[in-house]
Each structure stands twice: as C-alpha cells, then as structure tokens.
Amino acid sequence: MNAVLTLVLQFLDALPLLLAGYEDVKAAAAALSAQIKTMQAEDRDPTDEEWSALDAQVATLMSTIDGAQDPAQPQLLPEG
Amino acid sequence: MIIDREDPVLAFLGKVGCAALSIVALCFMLGLIGCATSAPKTPAQTVFALKGGFGVALKAAVDYEGLPRCGGVTPICSDPVVMARIRVLADPAALALSAAEDAARRGALDPQTLLATENAVYAFEGLAATLKVK
Numbered sequence: 001m002n003a004v005l006t007l008v009l010q011f012l013d014a015l016p017l018l019l020a021g022y023e024d025v026k027a028a029a030a031a032l033s034a035q036i037k038t039m040q041a042e043d044r045d046p047t048d049e050e051w052s053a054l055d056a057q058v059a060t061l062m063s064t065i066d067g068a069q070d071p072a073q074p075q076l077l078p079e080g
Numbered sequence: 081m082i083i084d085r086e087d088p089v090l091a092f093l094g095k096v097g098c099a100a101l102s103i104v105a106l107c108f109m110l111g112l113i114g115c116a117t118s119a120p121k122t123p124a125q126t127v128f129a130l131k132g133g134f135g136v137a138l139k140a141a142v143d144y145e146g147l148p149r150c151g152g153v154t155p156i157c158s159d160p161v162v163m164a165r166i167r168v169l170a171d172p173a174a175l176a177l178s179a180a181e182d183a184a185r186r187g188a189l190d191p192q193t194l195l196a197t198e199n200a201v202y203a204f205e206g207l208a209a210t211l212k213v214k
Binding site for chain 1: 120121122124125128129131132133134135136138139140141142143144145146166167170171174177181185
C-alpha cells in the first residue's frame with residue numbers, strides 16, 4: 001500500500017511541471033493563431049521582423065533539443 | 081516510503097504507469113498543436129504557419145525533455161528513446177522549413193517543396209500518434 005501511495009505522491013509532485021508545460025504550449029499556439037489571423041485580416045505576408053522572431057524562436061528550441069543528448073543512451077554515443 | 085523494486089507486481093505497475101504517463105504527457109502537450117493555426121491564404125503565410133506550428137511542437141518536446149527520465153519509479157517521465165526519435169524527426173523538418181521559407185520569401189515556393197516540408201513537419205507533429213503504437 002505504501003508503494004502505491006508513493007507512486008500517487010510522485011505523480012502529484014510531477015503534475016505542476018506537466019501543467020506548466022501545457023500552459024506554455026497552449027499560450028504559444030494561441031499566439032501563433034492570433035498572428036496568422038492578423039496577417040489574413042491585413043491581407044499581407046509575414047514581415048521581415050516576424051520571420052526573424054520566428055526563426056530565432058525555432059533556432060533556440062532546436063539548439064535545446066539538439067543539446068539534450070541523454071547520457072543514458074549509449075547507442076547515441078560515438079563508439080571507441 | 082520506499083518501493084520494493086523486487087516485487088514483480090509493483091515493477092510491472094511501475095513500467096506500465098511510466099509508459100502510459102509518458103505518452104499522456106506528450107499527447108497532452110502535442111494535442112493542442114492542431115489548433116495552432118488558421119487556414120493561411122498565401123504561400124508565405126502557409127510556410128509561416130507551418131514553421132510556427134513546428135515551433136509549438138518543439139516547445140512541447142522541450143517541455144517533455146524537461147521531465148524526469150524514465151527508468152526508475154517516476155510516474156511522469158520522459159523516455160530517452162522518445163527523445164531520440166524527437167531529434168531524428170526534428171532535424172529534417174527544420175531543414176525543410178528553412179528551404180521553404182527561403183523560397184516563399186523570394187516568391188518562388190513550388191508545390192514539391194511545400195509538400196516535402198508539410199510531410200516533414202507533420203511527421204514531427206504526429207509523434208504522439210506514433211507513440212501510441214509503441
């Protein structure tokens with residue numbers, strides 16, 4: 001019973017982290033949708049500034065993903 | 081409170097819980113991406129929406145990566161194998177988007193480039209569906 005309770009408590013511990021991520025993604029999706037709607041309403045293509053901001057955002061996230069090599073994955077490490 | 085890792089029932093429950101909650105965690109975050117964009121009207125808007133949606137998916141992936149690693153008894157966790165798959169799918173999508181953006185900004189986006197970009201981006205965004213089969 002203690003073990004089950006431990007699992008439940010660990011789940012509850014991790015829940016705020018999960019919900020924070022959910023809120024971030026939800027906000028990013030809403031901002032993108034609003035941006036596209038604005039372009040459509042103004043009948044225009046993205047400006048250089050809008051492209052630059054998006055490019056920078058994606059580049060930052062890609063560097064985070066690419067830099068997140070897990071040391072627990074020996075198959076991803078170079079041999080020798 | 082310490083979990084007895086030798087107990088086969090608890091070990092099984094831990095593995096099932098870990099796998100299920102990992103998938104739930106990612107689906108939870110990726111599920112919103114389909115709602116991220118309105119239908120674009122021009123090629124540049126289309127590529128911008130694709131790249132923006134990719135950025136939202138990347139954000140979800142980064143958040144997923146930030147969870148504790150699976151392998152112990154952590155019920156909500158990120159699977160290293162899933163993370164490797166995310167990287168494998170993200171790189172070609174990013175490259176395709178860069179090419180499509182260049183073409184769209186020059187007013188020279190052809191249907192083949194757009195289709196290839198859409199396929200790469202949708203493959204990345206569809207990772208959650210792939211995980212269900214895992």
